[in-house]
Amino acid sequence: MPVPIRQQIRIGAYVLKQRLLRRARYPLVLMLEPLFRCNLACPGCGKIDYPDEILNRRLSVADCIQAAEECGAPVVSIPGGEPLLHKEIGEIVAALVARKRFVYLCTNALLLEKKLHLFTPSPYLTFSIHLDGLEAEHDRAVDQSGVFERAVKAIRAVKAAGFRVNVASTLFDNAKPERVAAFFDFVSGLGVEGVTISPGYAYERAPDQQHFLNRQRTKELFREVFRRGKGRNWSFNQSTLFLDFLAGNQDYRCTPWGNPTRNVFGWQRPCYLLNEGYAASFQELMEETDWPSYGTGNYEKCADCMVHCGYEATAVNDTLAHPLKALKVFLRGVETERPMAPEIPLDRQRPAESVFDRLVAGAVAKDDREDSVAAE
Numbered sequence: 001m002p003v004p005i006r007q008q009i010r011i012g013a014y015v016l017k018q019r020l021l022r023r024a025r026y027p028l029v030l031m032l033e034p035l036f037r038c039n040l041a042c043p044g045c046g047k048i049d050y051p052d053e054i055l056n057r058r059l060s061v062a063d064c065i066q067a068a069e070e071c072g073a074p075v076v077s078i079p080g081g082e083p084l085l086h087k088e089i090g091e092i093v094a095a096l097v098a099r100k101r102f103v104y105l106c107t108n109a110l111l112l113e114k115k116l117h118l119f120t121p122s123p124y125l126t127f128s129i130h131l132d133g134l135e136a137e138h139d140r141a142v143d144q145s146g147v148f149e150r151a152v153k154a155i156r157a158v159k160a161a162g163f164r165v166n167v168a169s170t171l172f173d174n175a176k177p178e179r180v181a182a183f184f185d186f187v188s189g190l191g192v193e194g195v196t197i198s199p200g201y202a203y204e205r206a207p208d209q210q211h212f213l214n215r216q217r218t219k220e221l222f223r224e225v226f227r228r229g230k231g232r233n234w235s236f237n238q239s240t241l242f243l244d245f246l247a248g249n250q251d252y253r254c255t256p257w258g259n260p261t262r263n264v265f266g267w268q269r270p271c272y273l274l275n276e277g278y279a280a281s282f283q284e285l286m287e288e289t290d291w292p293s294y295g296t297g298n299y300e301k302c303a304d305c306m307v308h309c310g311y312e313a314t315a316v317n318d319t320l321a322h323p324l325k326a327l328k329v330f331l332r333g334v335e336t337e338r339p340m341a342p343e344i345p346l347d348r349q350r351p352a353e354s355v356f357d358r359l360v361a362g363a364v365a366k367d368d369r370e371d372s373v374a375a376e
Contacts (some may be wrong), residue, residue: 010074011028011316015316025291027258028259029259030259031262031309033080033272034064034092035058035080037056039082040108044200047203068101070281078092078093078104084115085111089105090118102124105127105128108147112157126166130170131183134148134186137175156190164193167195167196170198172200173213173217181225181232184234193235196308198307199212201307204301219248222248223247226243226336240329242315243334244329244335247334247340249341253296254314255311256310258312258316259313260286269285270289271309272309275355276294296346299350300349300350
């Protein structure tokens with residue numbers, strides 16, 4: 001089963017509580033990013049384009065615990081960078097599991113077998129291993145040969161050791177529906193708990209800007225994939241309505257506060273994908289961020305986004321608000337033939353702002369000031 005029953009019950013109860021308390025905004029998943037450094041340089045990723053003084057930063061175990069307590073989300077996703085490069089990652093995961101957070105440790109798996117002794121199997125821990133397709137597609141996506149083979153070997157070893165494993169996949173505009181279908185068949189044969197699938201976000205700092213999907217192409221691609229998936233044993237670690245959204249059947253708006261991000265700079269505004277500044281606390285992030293200025297139709301950088309960390313929370317809320325609709329999609333499968341839902345108009349979106357260099361310069365200057373004070 002992709003999502004354990006206890007996790008489904010906990011999240012359902014948590015969301016119901018927030019709705020009863022009439023909270024308009026609340027987190028579902030904490031995106032805990034303890035470092036930016038990675039042992040790969042994927043051309044479609046904009047997460048590692050920082051100077052060394054930033055790449056060398058780490059969140060401490062105490063920082064991570066505080067972020068989880070401050071946020072209160074029942075699920076903690078630990079991306080990066082590559083989290084297994086963090087010397088205290090075992091302690092971080094153990095502390096979160098002890099607090100009964102459902103932890104998804106995201107990794108390219110290159111170090112996983114070497115580091116596996118740091119972890120203990122638990123229903124609260126899932127390794128989310130990144131695979132962007134079959135061998136040719138994945139090794140091209142990470143710009144290094146042999147990575148697919150090593151990741152698959154690690155998946156088999158981790159499963160044999162009794163751990164839960166999820167596969168995280170990102171699709172770009174060079175994805176072929178028949179190859180994606182073959183990839184899902186292959187992953188199903190590995191015995192993993194499920195797949196998290198998403199179109200790639202157009203990171204402005206990514207070296208390769210040519211292969212990101214626009215929203216129309218995303219919907220067409222997923223319809224083609226899901227059409228091939230009817231009657232096949234594919235298991236997704238996502239809500240049925242989010243998958244239905246990917247195929248163009250839901251007119252959802254982004255819920256960026258559903259997956260707040262804490263990283264080495266602070267609480268990132270407005271979401272994991274888009275770096276537009278930082279808040280000093282979770283409360284400040286939730287209360288002082290200008291949320292209506294972001295999202296598809298509101299901001300140029302969000303125009304083509306259909307990524308799960310922005311829209312899964314929307315789908316979960318819709319599932320609880322309209323359970324019969326969700327059940328219908330679950331029983332009948334994702335619609336692939338009828339007309340798509342209307343697209344969000346872009347004529348009133350504000351233009352993109354360039355803020356990256358200013359944010360990095362400010363962070364480096366702050367480090368210099370703190371080092372100067374410490375030396376006095």
